[in-house]
Amino acid sequence: MTEFSAVDMACLRGQTLVFADLAFRLKAGEAMVLSGPNGSGKSSLLRVLAGLNAPFSGDVSWDGENVFEDRQAHADRLIYVGHLNAIKPPLTVRENLDFWAGMLGNRPAVADAMAAFDLTAIADAPGRVLSSGQGRRLNLARLCLDDRPLWLLDEPTVGLDVASCRRLEALIQGHRDKGGMVILSTHVGIDVPDPVTLDMARFSRTVDLLDGGVR
Numbered sequence: 001m002t003e004f005s006a007v008d009m010a011c012l013r014g015q016t017l018v019f020a021d022l023a024f025r026l027k028a029g030e031a032m033v034l035s036g037p038n039g040s041g042k043s044s045l046l047r048v049l050a051g052l053n054a055p056f057s058g059d060v061s062w063d064g065e066n067v068f069e070d071r072q073a074h075a076d077r078l079i080y081v082g083h084l085n086a087i088k089p090p091l092t093v094r095e096n097l098d099f100w101a102g103m104l105g106n107r108p109a110v111a112d113a114m115a116a117f118d119l120t121a122i123a124d125a126p127g128r129v130l131s132s133g134q135g136r137r138l139n140l141a142r143l144c145l146d147d148r149p150l151w152l153l154d155e156p157t158v159g160l161d162v163a164s165c166r167r168l169e170a171l172i173q174g175h176r177d178k179g180g181m182v183i184l185s186t187h188v189g190i191d192v193p194d195p196v197t198l199d200m201a202r203f204s205r206t207v208d209l210l211d212g213g214v215r
């Protein structure tokens, strides 16, 4: 069975050691919810798991293979939705998704992706006029553009109305039912059944390596 795991992981941002001794193991169909106070390292961890930042130490593995040995293979198995919306302001909703579909390689899925997040009625609106929640829905619609086993979602519910939250929960459940994995950070309740939980406060260090001090 597919497994995604980390051992002895530490993360450096600038000169600050953000967390250390972090470990987890996630199997196909499982979801992991990251909790912890502001600055405890949730976004930093998601960036490392997406292969965007290397860990300061430790291993991140997919089926026993270190993901940093073949970053492209890892990038091809995941969809990362960061906490900032990656939207091109002059492009319409449809054009933004066309762009992402080209990147992910599945152009025909754009109409389904818009329908999944109730974006069809605003398909021709340019990105620059979207409300924050509409922008969030557009960002999340990327999840429907390709069938990739690993979803990494940084505070996906921020700005979403109740109906959109329910849509996201259903999408996550459908993904898990097909054997997909999800790792998400959140400060608020999102209904993810039987989650693996990771409280970042347990691993948080915030040590300034140059000063040698602890904040």
Ligand SMILES: Nc1ncnc2c1ncn2[C@@H]1O[C@H](COP(=O)(O)OP(=O)(O)OP(=O)(O)O)[C@@H](O)[C@H]1O
Binding pocket: 013, 014, 015, 016, 018, 036, 037, 038, 039, 040, 041, 042, 043, 044, 045, 200, 206
């Ligand atoms: N680009 C950066 N350069 C240096 N330090 C950074 C950078 N990004 C984040 N940090 C620091 O890393 C620490 C962890 O930040 P991170 O964004 O991962 O926390 P978080 O748990 O996601 O916070 P929040 O709940 O506020 O979103 C913080 O002390 C932050 O100041």
